[in-house]
Amino acid sequence: MDAAETVETAGPVLDGIPRQPGATPGREPVAHVEPVAHAVESEVCGPPSEAYVVRSEACTVEPGVERGVEPGTRAGAASAQSRRALFPRPWRLLPTPVRTPFTFFYATLLALTSLVAEHVDPDLVRALHQGSSTDVAHLVHSPVPVLVASALWVAGGVGSVYVFAFVLVLTALERRIGGWRTAGVFLLGHVLATLVTEVPVGLAVLVGHLPDSSLHRLDYGISFGVAASAGALAGLLPPWLRWPLLLGFGGMLLDDLLAFADPMTNWGHLLSLAIGVAMRPVVREWHRPSGSAGEPRARQRGRHRPAQ
Incomplete structure (x- = not known):
C-alpha cells in the first residue's frame, strides 16, 4: 500500500485535532499504513506476511499460497512439496x-x-x-x-x-x-x-x-x-x-x-x-524441491525470481 490510501477510523474524529486539508470527515489520512495492515492481519488472519493484502479491513490470500509463506521462495517450494507428499x-x-x-x-x-x-x-x-x-x-x-x-x-x-x-x-x-x-x-x-x-x-x-x-x-x-x-x-x-x-x-x-x-x-x-x-x-x-525431476534445473531457477 502507498501513502495515498486511507483506512476507516474506529470512531468519531476527536475535536481539537486539526485535520489536514482535503480530508473528509470520518476518514483519517495514513502516512504509513504498514503497521495498521499488520495489526489487521494479526487479528483476522494470524501472523503478518507479505503474501496477504489488506482490503476493506479483511485479508485475502493469493491463490496457492500458504499463510506466512512467500511464493517463489525456497520455503514456498518446500511447502508445496510437503503438500504433494501428504496427498500423492x-x-x-x-x-x-x-x-x-x-x-x-x-x-x-x-x-x-x-x-x-x-x-x-x-x-x-x-x-x-x-x-x-x-x-x-x-x-x-x-x-x-x-x-x-x-x-x-x-x-x-x-x-x-x-x-x-x-x-x-x-x-x-x-x-x-x-x-x-x-x-x-x-x-x-x-x-x-x-x-x-x-x-x-x-x-x-x-x-x-x-x-x-x-x-x-x-x-x-x-x-x-x-x-x-x-x-x-x-x-x-x-x-x-x-x-x-x-x-x-x-x-x-x-x-x-x-x-x-x-x-x-x-x-x-x-x-x-x-x-x-x-x-x-x-x-x-x-533433490530438486520445485518442479519435476525431469525438468531442467535452469528452467526451474528461471520460473520465478522474487523481487530484490
Whole structure:
C-alpha cells in the first residue's frame, strides 16, 4: 500500500485535532499504513506476511499460497512439496515415458525379458541365465558385459516382489533426482553388492573352503539395484514415510536371511540397502524441491525470481 490510501477510523474524529486539508470527515489520512495492515492481519488472519493484502479491513490470500509463506521462495517450494507428499496423486506412482523415462523403458525391457523367460524353451532360458550370471568365473573374464546382462532379468519372473518394488521405488526416486542419477544409484548398488558377495566366494574357493563349482553359482537379477534405490529414496522422504519404508523393506530382507535359503545373496540385499541409505547426503543434494525431476534445473531457477 502507498501513502495515498486511507483506512476507516474506529470512531468519531476527536475535536481539537486539526485535520489536514482535503480530508473528509470520518476518514483519517495514513502516512504509513504498514503497521495498521499488520495489526489487521494479526487479528483476522494470524501472523503478518507479505503474501496477504489488506482490503476493506479483511485479508485475502493469493491463490496457492500458504499463510506466512512467500511464493517463489525456497520455503514456498518446500511447502508445496510437503503438500504433494501428504496427498500423492495415484497416477504419479507409475512411470511414464516423459516424466520418468529411465524407469519406464527399463521396466518395459524387463517385461520383455520376463515374457521370453516364460514362453521359450526352458533349456534356452537356463542357458541365457547362466550366460548372464555374475559368478566369479564371468566376473574374472568379462566383468562389464555380465554386470549389464545380469540386470536384464528378474529372478522369479514378473510375480516377484522386486518387480512391484522396482516400479514404485524407482519411479518415486526418478521424479526427485532425475533419470541419470537414478540409474547411477541403481548401478552402484548392483555392482558393489555383486562384487562384495562374489569376491569372498572366489577367495574361499582359492583357499579350499568351497568347491570349484561355487565359481559358477547362478546369480542374476535386479534385486541389488532395487534395494539400493529403496535406501536412497528413504533419505528423501519425510520421517512418517521413511521409517515404514526402511523397516518394511529391511524386515523382509532380514526374514529372507533368517530363512538361510541363499545367505550370500541375502547379505547382498542388506548391503545394497545400506549403500542406498549411506547415499542420503548425496541424493538430498541432488533433490530438486520445485518442479519435476525431469525438468531442467535452469528452467526451474528461471520460473520465478522474487523481487530484490
